[in-house]
Amino acid sequence: MSALQLAIFDCDGVLVDSEIIAAEVEAEMLTEFGFEFTAGELGARFAGLTWGAIVKRLEEETGRAFPDDFAGKVEAAVKERIGREVQAVPGVHAMLDLVDLPRCICSNSATSLLQLELKRVDLWDRFRPYVFSAVEVGSKAPKPAPDVFLHACREFEVDPGAAIVIEDSVHGVHAAIAAGCRVVGFTGGKHTWAGHADALTEAGAETVIGRLADYPATVEALSLWRGD
Structure with a gap:
């Protein structure tokens, strides 16, 4: 990889x-x-x-x-x-300050909703213009289709195997795996449930974290371990 x-x-x-x-x-x-x-x-x-x-x-x-x-x-x-x-997931701004990679959003939500919620929590300007709605870009196929992730990789001229995705849903993990990306599962939202982490692991996530504070170190570790 x-x-x-x-x-x-x-x-x-x-x-x-x-x-x-x-x-x-x-x-x-x-x-x-x-x-x-x-x-x-x-x-x-x-x-x-x-x-x-x-x-x-x-x-x-x-x-x-x-x-x-x-x-x-x-x-x-x-x-x-x-x-x-809507509120930001705890630790999101501090986490973004520490992840030293180009970044984007790939979501099933419409751009109008993404802009609304991201602006409310002061995140819109940290990602725009790289906010991709699966139902509005490329083939317009939503997750679990891999299309939105492939679109993002093309935009950044990056091989999918060099992209790391963080996802909270099984459908999102399936989409990222199908695109050829590496995936971290996330269970830190208020909607998490018993068995959430296991479901993400079974879907193909390489690891699962419950706090965004742990994501920078996870990215660093996965950068060193390429799965070759």
Whole structure:
């Protein structure tokens, strides 16, 4: 493998603690529609997927069709609450100060939401213009497709094997592995659940950390160990 040349960050659940907010809103609105989910159950099953993909899976599993405007209403409610409440994951600014690699964000969220939440926690200017929404760049295929990671590597002219990704979801880890990137799992968001670290390891993460404060040393260690 190549020496590390690019740090790729997932956003929701890694940089900003938004996954728990989204899961709470989604669980409330699904309950009103007749589905009994807790925020924790939603996070464990669907973290890292787009809301459209979640709705499609539920329709396939249950045979029930959601109203045409349901997904849009949920997305609007999530965006409104995130805009009011989202906080940075603890330690994110100090961590970024110590990771001495070019960096970008690869997320399934739309750019409009990414800009909203990143500006709220003073992170937008630390990444722009390298904030890539999977549903808006390249093939527009969301994770678990690897396309957004491959797009980022092309933008930086870096071999995927020289990129390190930090992800909090199994779907994100699968996408990064499929792209050929190296992956660190992260369980430091408020949406974490029992078995989260094991699930990320089983998905292919080389190691899993629970604090962003541990990420710079992890990057340094993986830079020395190339897996050759």
